[in-house]
Structures are given as C-alpha cells and as structure tokens.
Amino acid sequence: MAAPLWPLHGVNLGTLLRTCDAVGACLAVPRHPWVPEALRRGNTLRRPACVHWVHDPPGWLARERAAGTRVVGVELAEEAVRLGDLPAARGRTIAVLGHEQTGIPPEALDLLDTVVEIPMVGMGASLNVAVAGSLVLYKLAGLL
Numbered sequence: 729m730a731a732p733l734w735p736l737h738g739v740n741l742g743t744l745l746r747t748c749d750a751v752g753a754c755l756a757v758p759r760h761p762w763v764p765e766a767l768r769r770g771n772t773l774r775r776p777a778c779v780h781w782v783h784d785p786p787g788w789l790a791r792e793r794a795a796g797t798r799v800v801g802v803e804l805a806e807e808a809v810r811l812g813d814l815p816a817a818r819g820r821t822i823a824v825l826g827h828e829q830t831g832i833p834p835e836a837l838d839l840l841d842t843v844v845e846i847p848m849v850g851m852g853a854s855l856n857v858a859v860a861g862s863l864v865l866y867k868l869a870g871l872l
Contacts, residue, residue, distance in 0.1 A: 808845035
C-alpha cells in the first residue's frame with residue numbers, strides 16, 4: 729500500500745494511483761477536500777481503484793503497525809536502507825510518503841519500522857511523491 733499521507737500536489741496522487749494498480753497495491757490518502765477530485769482526474773484506469781481514506785495519519789499508522797503491518801518510510805535519514813537493498817514485501821506493507829517539501833512529520837517517524845532512501849547523483853534533494861512512491865512500490869512488489 730502506498731500512503732502519501734501529507735500530499736502537496738494533486739497531480740502526483742493520480743500518477744501514484746496508476747502505479748498502485750500496476751503493482752497490485754492500494755493507495756491510502758488523507759481526507760482533504762481536493763483529494764477526491766485529484767484522484768478522479770488522475771484515474772485513467774476507467775474503473776474503480778483501491779483507495780483507503782485516512783482521517784488521522786499517525787493514529788492510522790499506529791493501528792496498522794500494531795496489527796502487524798510493516799511500515800516503511802521513504803525519507804532521507806542516517807539509518808535509511810538504500811532502495812537497492814530493500815527486500816520485497818513478504819506481507820502487508822505500507823510505504824509512507826511525506827510532504828514533498830518537509831518530508832514525513834516528526835510525530836510519524838517513530839511509527840516506521842524501516843526507512844528507505846532513493847540514491848540520487850544529481851543536484852536535486854528529492855523526487856516528487858509519485859516518482860519516489862513508484863520506485864519503492866515496484867521494489868516492494870519484487871518487480872525490480
């Protein structure tokens with residue numbers, strides 16, 4: 729499951745929704761007023777997609793983790809695993825994606841089981857949520 733719980737740009741949610749379909753994953757999104765329209769515009773699949781609506785991201789992550797779900801954060805951190813070294817998911821897994829400018833909020837960092845980073849050689853400091861989420865989803869699905 730991809731969980732861009734603090735989205736900045738709606739266009740990225742539609743792109744990530746299509747990736748979720750490609751790898752057999754669901755998308756978990758916050759209940760912001762603009763999110764349903766962003767998903768509708770981005771859903772080129774022309775059929776219903778698997779979307780979970782989250783009211784309280786930290787609370788939801790805590791409940792999922794307590795139920796045995798592996799929670800993987802996509803974030804720059806010293807203890808992060810390189811994307812190439814991330815093993816494929818063996819059970820229910822959530823890939824948490826933070827805000828495109830500020831990352832995963834501090835109150836959610838303690839809820840992560842693993843942190844993964846995507847190596848970059850260019851000048852940019854980060855990728856957009858759709859690109860980062862797509863890379864991680866393909867790796868977790870065992871397709872890369």
